[in-house]
Amino acid sequence: MNTRMIFVFIKEDCPLFSRALVTPWRLCLLVAGLVLLCVGSHVTPSADWDYPISFIMGICAYVCAPWTVRALVYRRWKWLAVAFLLMWVSIDGVYSLYWWSRGFDALQIFRGANAIYCLPLYFVLGIAMNVEMRRGETSTAGLVRSYFAWVKKHALHVVITCSLMLLFACGILLVAFSNLGCCGLCLWLNNGNNPNPPPFAWVMSALRASADTAKAAFMV
Numbered sequence: 001m002n003t004r005m006i007f008v009f010i011k012e013d014c015p016l017f018s019r020a021l022v023t024p025w026r027l028c029l030l031v032a033g034l035v036l037l038c039v040g041s042h043v044t045p046s047a048d049w050d051y052p053i054s055f056i057m058g059i060c061a062y063v064c065a066p067w068t069v070r071a072l073v074y075r076r077w078k079w080l081a082v083a084f085l086l087m088w089v090s091i092d093g094v095y096s097l098y099w100w101s102r103g104f105d106a107l108q109i110f111r112g113a114n115a116i117y118c119l120p121l122y123f124v125l126g127i128a129m130n131v132e133m134r135r136g137e138t139s140t141a142g143l144v145r146s147y148f149a150w151v152k153k154h155a156l157h158v159v160i161t162c163s164l165m166l167l168f169a170c171g172i173l174l175v176a177f178s179n180l181g182c183c184g185l186c187l188w189l190n191n192g193n194n195p196n197p198p199p200f201a202w203v204m205s206a207l208r209a210s211a212d213t214a215k216a217a218f219m220v
Contacts, residue, residue: 016067017063020129020132021066029129030059030062037054037055038051038054053098053099057095060089060090061091061118061122062125065090065122065123066126066129068126069130071083072165075157075160075164084171087172088171088172090118091114091176092115092176111176111177112173112176112177115172115176115177119169119173
């Protein structure tokens with residue numbers, strides 16, 4: 001047997017903000033990803049792709065994607081809602097908020113396309129960031145056999161994890177294409193009066209209406 005590097009998955013209890021995020025190879029992966037995003041924004045003539053959104057979405061995915069994937073892989077049922085929220089924030093939330101603040105008129109048109117492009121990248125990043133390399137006493141053939149044996153033994157686990165990923169992806173696409181979420185929810189609750197209402201503007205409208213009602217009641 002030879003001493004070789006083997007790949008293992010990060011433990012279930014690894015927190016959202018952990019030392020794993022600042023290991024050298026993961027930071028190099030972050031820098032490489034941001035560089036590719038910036039190059040893509042320069043080369044690709046897309047109206048919704050610029051340098052700031054590349055950094056914002058890239059860093060959000062770098063922090064949130066590993067924890068989201070761990071929640072799915074280890075089936076942490078009570079944290080799935082938080083995992084979905086973090087995934088939505090990274091893919092659609094910060095994107096919508098940024099382009100609303102820039103006054104982007106075609107935001108509702110581009111949200112769905114952005115979700116389609118970002119979903120596979122988010123999952124790939126989450127899986128890659130959860131991989132660690134450790135030394136193990138095994139041969140290459142033994143390593144391959146052990147991985148196939150693990151997949152065969154945990155076939156149901158793999159199917160459930162893939163199903164959860166697919167369910168999460170469908171949920172994000174539904175939110176993006178139905179104009180729900182950060183800007184779409186405000187649009188729906190404001191009855192379409194403003195094509196790009198500020199996030200949670202309906203809360204301010206409700207508070208103003210409550211204040212006006214209370215003022216009128218006291219004046220009677």
